[in-house]
Amino acid sequence: MNFFKRAWLNVWAKKGRSVLLILVSSAILMFVLAGLLIRSAAVKATDQAKADVGATVTLSANRQAAFKKMQSSSSSTSKSSRPKMTLTPVKLSDATKISQLSNVKSTNVTSSTTVNAKSYDVVSTSTGMGSSNGGGPGGMKSSASTGDTQIDGVTATSLTTAFSNSQSKITKGRGITAADKNTHNVVIEKDLASQNDLTVGDTITVKETAGDKAKVKLKIVGIYKASSTSTSTSPMSADPANTMYTSYTMANTFKGSKYANTADSVTFNVSNPAKVSSVKQAGRQLINTSKYALSTDDASYQTVKASMANVKSFANKIVWLVAIAGTIILALIVILMIRERRFEIGVLLSLGEARWKIMAQFFTEMLMVIVVAVAIAGAGGKFVGDQLGSQLVSQSTTTQITATSSTGQPGGSGMHGGTGGPGSTGTTTSAKAVDTNLDISVSAVDLAELGGFGLAITFLSIMIASGGILRLEPKKVLIS
Amino acid sequence: MLKTEGLGYWYQDKSDPLFQDINLTFEVGQSYAILGHSGTGKTTFLSLIAGLDKPKAGDILLDDRSLKKIGLTTYRRHDVSIVFQAYNLFTYMSPLNNLLTAMAITGAEHAGDKHFALRTLNDLGINEDLATRNVQHLSGGQQQRVAIARTMACDAQLVVADEPTGNLDEDNTKEVIAQFQKIAHDRQKCVIIVTHEPDVAAQCDHQYRLENKQFTQLA
Secondary structure, eight states: OOOHHHHHHHHHHHHHHHHHHHHHHHHHHHHHHHHHHHHHHHHHHHHHHHHEEEEEEEOOOOOOOOHHHHHHHHTTSSSTOOOOOOOOEEEEHHHHHHHHHTTTEEEEEEEEEEEESSSSSSOOOOOOSSSOOOOOOOOOSSSSSOEEEEEESSSSSOOOOOHHSSSSEEEEOOOOGGGGTTTTTEEEEEEHHHHHTTTTTOOEEESSSSHHHHEEEEEEEEEEEOOSSSOOOGGGSGGGGGGEEEEEHHHHHHGGGTTTTTESEEEEEEESGHHHHHHHHHHHTTTTTTTEEEEEEHHHHHHHHHHHHHHHHHHHHHHHHHHHHHHHHHHHHHHHHHTTHHHHHHHHHHHHHHHHHHHHHHHHHHHHHHHHHHHHHHHHHHHHHHHHHEEEEEEHHHHHEEEOOGGGTTTTTOSSSOOOOOTTTTOOOOEEEEEEOOOOOOHHHOOOOOHHHHHHHHHHHHHHTTHHHHHHHHHHOOOO | OOOEEEEEEEESTTSSSSSEEEEEEEEETTTTEOOTTTTTSSSHHHHHHHSSSOOEEEEEEETTHHHHHHHHHOOOOTTTTEOOOOOOOOSOOOOOHHHHHHHHHHHHHHTHHHHHHHHHHTTOOHHHHTTTTTTGGGOOOHHHHHHHHHHHHHHSSEEESSSSTTOOHHHHHHHHHHHHHHHHHTSSOOOEOOSSSSHHHOOOOSSEHHHHEEEEEEO
């Protein structure tokens, strides 16, 4: 293994050349590492996005089927008796079956209605839009009047989009949880609370808008701040401050006894957004699709996934382009270096040295250079990766995603008996900013991968340049 | 020890060879000089017996074994040692490392023995201080002595030298030729020197002149 010693002696004796080679190799490897880092960061960001943005499958009444049914019955009846579109409330027993499917992380039951304020004053808006009664599209008609306070019955406030996106925040007390089922607990908005001097522990009275219009006392367990740009389209609760959260059982009570164990919609949070389709598919087997529909919402995930795929693809191109260019550059340098060392090769051949050992000497020399270059690139690659990554992200990955909150899932409206207001659940549109910053850090795996690239580049460079060694005739070099 | 049988060589035109049908014998313990004008083919002849090229006709036998059977790389590694006019040392090494490297490659008996290498260099007037400097810091005569020391440190029985005194002054020339004679007589090796200088050739035990494609032994 004398070639190791020769390689070391050469690298050490020709320090200037070695330093130059180290600098060139470091520059090449730094860009390779930057590409590798961005690629792995993009993969991590996509994985993180899966966990962060999540995806949902929502079970609700099949509005399309109901509309078709209404149309067919309207053609067979007289104009005087206009048919009503009847939406079937979701049975919780059906929802339970779906919630037991794999990949379903949590379930949020939503049941919305309106009530009238009794012991407090609602916050009135002055937008000019009016809080008048009026027909929105597609609502079901009811003989009952519409209340001035929106009641969003949920399993837990934390599972609603408004709270999970931090557009609404609990400022005092706590949110509604599964433990509030069958209780009269309520979470009210901060503005409503301050206007009426209400705080956690106080009791308010509301009046049902359906049935016997009974008065119901509700206990305030929490106060939330609605800081989102939410605009309710519900006519009687135009101001978001007039929205209260209760358990879905409480909301059902307001709607009437026939709504027990039902919901407007049930949202299933899927642990792996990539599995949304399979959950939807499996869910469809468990429900009566003529009455119910399953809709999915993985737009956030798809957007993040698409933008990260772009970054990853770009990073891949960087890695390969730099690797190929680096191999060519290094090969050219090595070819020039070998041409300069023809006499040395000739002497080695005249001493009877095997050609492969001469190649091994050059490879070892380059390996020594690459090892130092990998260390330098490891230190500098993070800086280059950070710069390149932030440039990429600023160009393409901070994405505004419009998502519908859990209270406004498609088909989830108009289920509360007696409200009479079309589309009265108040579909809340919120903008969800998905942070797709790339977390670029150099790990041992990245360095190992970089080392692999360095090794491959070195090997290929030497192989390309070694054609000269294999063809070299010592006589021509030494005796000419 | 070394025989050529019907040796011939040409470049392009077989009908116009450099030399042909050469039958010579070289013995250990003797020194041989090959004289000739430039372009007569004496260096080509040396490259053939040094195993740097293959003959176009005939054969070369080492102890009655054809070089074709031995293999040129093996032959160069174990049986022949070459001294060039331009020294051809490893320029990034010291004289000591030049010797150690050559000993390691050829698998010499004293491979790895630093003291043996230093002693060999010292015998040729390269002291320890010079032996550990880079060879490029040595004079031409010193570099040629290092090249000769390299052949002495290896175990090859055949030493061939191509114009070894071509770049040396008169004193160094005498010194180098004296060393070759010692190698032949004291170390019992076969030394073949290609030279165009009659004075150098005269100091060898045998002289051959390459002329008109044939070797002629001088009296």
